[in-house]
Amino acid sequence: MNCPDRTPVPPTPVVGDLAYDTLRDRYGIVMERGPGQVHLRPRGGGREWTAQPEHVELARPGEALSSQVARANARSRGEVL
Numbered sequence: 001m002n003c004p005d006r007t008p009v010p011p012t013p014v015v016g017d018l019a020y021d022t023l024r025d026r027y028g029i030v031m032e033r034g035p036g037q038v039h040l041r042p043r044g045g046g047r048e049w050t051a052q053p054e055h056v057e058l059a060r061p062g063e064a065l066s067s068q069v070a071r072a073n074a075r076s077r078g079e080v081l
Helices: 061-076
Strands: 018-021 026-034 037-041 049-051 056-058
Touching: 018 037
Parallel strands: none
Antiparallel strands: 018 026, 018 056, 026 037, 037 049
């Protein structure tokens, strides 16, 4: 008996996770999850936005680090407080 191929389901981001909004090409912290929506906020603060759950995925560890490095570089240039 053969088992059908199963594609692994990526983990669903929960409140507090860094997530990636595939539709807007942005990273944000999950602030709240509701039926049919996920509320995200930029890592350093700022205006929250709403995304549909199917467009939100958990950021990979390397992506999270890359985001931190980009922010640190912007701060060193005086672009971010």
